[in-house]
Amino acid sequence: MRGGEGERLELQAKKRPRQARAQATFDAIVQACARVLAEEGYAAVTTNRVAELAGVSIGSLYEYFPNKQAIVASALARAMREIVEEVGASLRVAVALEGQPRAGIDYWMRAMTAALEKRGALLRVALREVPFLWDIPEVRDLSDTLQHIAQEGRKKSARVVHFDDPEASTYLLMTMVWSAILQSVLYRPSHLSRERLTSTLVEMVLKLL
Amino acid sequence: MRGGEGERLELQAKKRPRQARAQATFDAIVQACARVLAEEGYAAVTTNRVAELAGVSIGSLYEYFPNKQAIVASALARAMREIVEEVGASLRVAVALEGQPRAGIDYWMRAMTAALEKRGALLRVALREVPFLWDIPEVRDLSDTLQHIAQEGRKKSARVVHFDDPEASTYLLMTMVWSAILQSVLYRPSHLSRERLTSTLVEMVLKLL
């Protein structure tokens, strides 16, 4: 019942399922946890609720996870890996559109938006309510991973950021774009449509390159 | 003991302290709560802990607050009001520096950074761990308030954002700057100094105006 400070939490899954049946319950648990998180919030994630929704017994949870946090961590780590994969793939497409910078940037912005939008509810809860979020390796590394992706794109592209400090400006550009998209997904500003924001964002990025 | 979904939480203080003695305990409670939040995290905020640190009895807490959440809400609302005030004040200074846009932007960026930095630990916990954060009016309105401040600055200044959609681009610019600063305060990227980031940020903003 501790929170998110001193204690070292065990966030790894306990044991690998060996039989197919076991793999199914393992997945059911992780998936059920993700659903409760997204639909009911972190406070609703009780071990009993997750077990119930997964259709397994409470005892089975502790067969594969050392504690509640490890279940949540598994669910969130999975989502992060998916996001990184989608964002990375979209960058490769964008770079392939070398000839038309606007089209490339546009595609990339929209892909990032889609990747976050698809998991909006989950991300909202994760970022706002999960106390040990930043103890999850996949989350902690996300920022750096995105930086790598951005650097990679810059190197392969003809366009370059031309400011005094290329590293700092690349970092900032990526951070700003990512934050703006995330913000609009999480906060859902009512007076400005997503479409309007995206196209304006593309303009701004082009101007900064 | 509920979390952050369906239930309507009472986040207002219960009753106003009438005597000076009472005002002192009221303040002590709010301040103690802020300290526990910033130094030990939300999970450490138990009614007993706050009472202890405030040097009052547990019973006294419930004299002025209907529940635990109201105490946390009071502490955070106070911080938000202070931030808005500081950011607003710094904008007025920046606008007064009309002649030198670079100096004005620079001053403003640094003031925002300072305002957030000063409350870094508190903000980190608030944004990452407090489940009902967005039910607090002062927090919910923060984004809009910042938008107003930005619009105000734009109107009073000679420089204008020149993109197809002035409203969207102003919104995005403010969001991006705010997010980037907040991000760097919360995340503390080790490989890039605060100074480096700030000056680059100033460059970028100038380029977008």
Place this chain on the structure above:
DNA sequence: GATTAATCCGAATAAATGCTCGGAAACACT
């Protein structure tokens, strides 16, 4: 078919903690 290992079950346990309530103490006002 017998034996071993993996998986699943769920009532019971144990601990944490938000909050109440009856009464004592301090204060304001006459």
Place this chain on the structure above:
DNA sequence: AGTGTTTCCGAGCATTTATTCGGATTAATC
């Protein structure tokens, strides 16, 4: 000093909920 109001106290109640454990059930292996 007397009276009513405000403030303060803190042991105890009530509830929630993470986790255990002994044993039943099913699958793999010989």
